[in-house]
Amino acid sequence: MRNLIVLVVPVLVAACSDTGSKSATPPSHAELIAHETELLKLTLTSEAQRRLGIETVRVGGGSAQRVRPVAGEIVVPPMTANGVPTNSLSNLQQIGSQQAVADGEVARTEAQARLARIALNRAEALVREEAGSVRARDEAAAALAAANAVADAARQQRRLLGPAVGAMGNQTRLWVRASVFASDLAGLSRSAQTMVRPLGGEGVSRAAQPVQAPPSANGAAGTVDVYYAFDNCDRAFRVGQRVSVDLPLEGQSSGLSVPSSAILRDIYGGEWVYRRTGKDTFVRQRIEVASEKDGRALLSRGLQAGAEVVTVGAAELFGTEFGAAH
Known part of the structure; x- marks a missing residue:
């Protein structure tokens, strides 16, 4: 029994010593290499500049209307005020079948109305x-009135189905549907126009006016749909296309403003400007754009008032920094 105790004690001591040595070395270590701006400083001679x-x-102050970018979808506007817009989720085959039936009903009721008019003219002549x-x-006059009412109802039902499926891509005026969270609906400026842009920012942007549409919402997502109309005579947008919509909010936002020409965007969506830090030195500095309109960008962070940024030649500095030829 005594020999057993003598053998166990050294093992415990060794285990304790191993634990102490492992705890002295941390499992990970972080070391600061350099600040981001110190790696991106450019020095150019006066001749190179x-x-x-x-x-x-110089960076100065500015203000702009508050906006909230949301995703939207281009839809076909209805033919009548009581109609429902056609979106990409609609079953076009079913809509086309319904339109064919409605067109036949319109032709039938209009023929009956013409026949009732002939019968009335004959009765009046007699x-x-x-x-x-x-x-x-x-009785002939009453039959004509009933036939006209049926024909009007058939035409109204046809208008509710929207334009023909084959002509949906030729509409010169389209709507955009944007979904807004119900909690944000109160802060939305419903009388102001919005801007519609293709996703990614490439392509033309279009001003759209608010329109009244039948109420629609998504109960599962907690969103409410709002609609805006815009001209599409140049066919720049297609039905079903997903776009970015800058919804106008109540109030103005203020901050620092720079020309849009000073902003560079990398392949990851990062936004940058080149700031002059000395007579011949420039630093690429990250910024964040809150809104952009009429050639001016309102910043939410990244610069201080009075900073001097490059407005012409920023792309050339970007190419100089990364070795791209110009």
């Missing part, structure tokens, strides 16, 4: 010649 056409401007009864004329 002249060849690149460098121009700078009354004038004292060869027919007034009762027959009144």
Whole structure:
């Protein structure tokens, strides 16, 4: 028994010593290599700046209407105020079948209305010649009124189905549907126009006006749909296309403003400007754009008032920094 105790004690001591040595070395270590701006400093001679056409401007204050970018979808507007817009989720085959049936119903009811008009004219002529009864004329007039009512109802039902499926891609005026969270609906400026842009920012942007549409919402997502109309005579947008919509909000936002020409965007969507830090030195600095309109960008962070940024030649500095030829 005594020999057993003697053998166990050294093992425990060794285990304790191993634990202590392992705890002294941390499992990971972080070391600061360099600050981001220290790695991106450019020094150019006066002659190089002249060849690149460098121009700078001081950062100042500005204000713009508050907007909230959301995703939207281009839809076909209805033919009547009581109609429902056609979106990409609609079953076009079913809509086309319904339109064909509605077109046939319109033709049938209009033919019956013409026949009722002929019967009324004949009854009126007989009354004038004292060869027919007034009762027959009144019945013919009532039949014409009923036929016209049925024809009007058929035409209205056809208009509710929207334009023909084959003509949906030729609409010169389209709507965009944007989904807004119900909690944000109160802060939305419903009388102001919005801007519609293709996803990715490439392509033309289009001003759209708010329109009244039948109420629609997504209960599962908690969103409400709002609609805007815009001209599409140049066919720049297609039905079903996903776009970015800058929804206008109540109030104005203020901050620092720079020309849009000073902003560079990398392949990852990062936004940058070149800031002059000395007579011949420039630093690429990250910024964040809150809104952009009419050639000016309102910043949410990244610069201080009075900073001098490059407005002409920023792309050339970007190419100089990464070795791209110009």
